Amino acid sequence: MHTPEPGLAQPMALPSTTPPAGSPPLSGLGGFTPESFGVVGFGRMAQALLLPLIDSGQVAPAAVRAVVGTVASAVRLEAQYGLVVATDPAQAWQAPVVLLAVKPQLLAAAAEAAQGIPVPVVRRPLLISVLAGVPLARLQGLFPGHRIVRAVPNTPALVRQGLTGLAWGEGIPAEQQLWVRQLFAQVGEVLDLPESQLDAFLALTSSGPAYVALVAEAMADGAVAAGLPRALALRLAHRTLAGTAALLQEQELHPAQLKDMVASPGGTTIAGLRQLERAGLRSALIEAVVAAAERSRELA
DSSP states (O other): OOOOEEEEEOOOOOOSSOOOTTTTTOOBBBBBBBSSSESOOOHHHHHHHHHHHHHSSSSSSGGEEESSSOHHHHHHHHHHHHEEEEEEEHHHHHHHEEEEEGGGGGHHHHHHHHHHHOOOOSSOOEEEEEOTTOHHHHHHHHHTTTTTEEEEEEEEGGGTTTTEEEETTTTTOHHHHHHHHHHHTEEEEEEEEEHHHHHHHHIIIIIIIHHHHHHHHHHHHHHHHHHHHHHHHHHHHHHHHHHHHHHHHTTOHHHHHHHHHHTTTTTTHHHHHHHHHHHHHHHHHHHHHHHHHHHHHHHO
């Protein structure tokens, strides 16, 4: 099995103009040009990945083969995005590239629906799974006719500030690997990782936004308790977290450096930090990441 060395795949600029008439429907991503793109489970993550391709002209709407679970969802999504969205999985599974984005508990049903549907015979189709905790070996067993790549994107991809870890199955050509990296590079940074590291990656990057959201809510609650209006407290908490993250990244600071910059002797910040240490915030966050990684391994 191919397991590339860990490293950052730099996001590459995608064309922002619509290609001329007659251009291939999925062109411009690394020289690989599938004639259609199947999407099984057209939720928020699938939309975040697909819609930039449509907006930039990289995907013709007619090339999309999206499948959802109910007629009501199909009608709503068709009206919202102007795409053909169906409940019959046949067309999606016949595409040369399929994005599998159902909830993990629906994986068995998706695999059963795919059975008996003929796949392209010229080249084994590519299956991109974004299902949390489902390893390559299980995916390959369920979809033996496909080449498999396992992707772990996080929710900030919805605003193109995401992180995605990729682990590759066997036999995926270089041009398809480049196509997949560029697909996810539209919504953030992309890293190739050994599959053994994806559980820890998921625990930090995919579960992490929930921890940060909890911290933001708690900080705002504290500001309300100290006298600020709720709406202002929430806006200031969000802006403080965003600005702090930008400062850490852009100046390449270790978190302890920033903490020491802010905490002056006998001041307000060190008094607050003392309370956080007393309450075990640091240990709680460490254990939360470890618990999420362990749960991801259990789901396999």
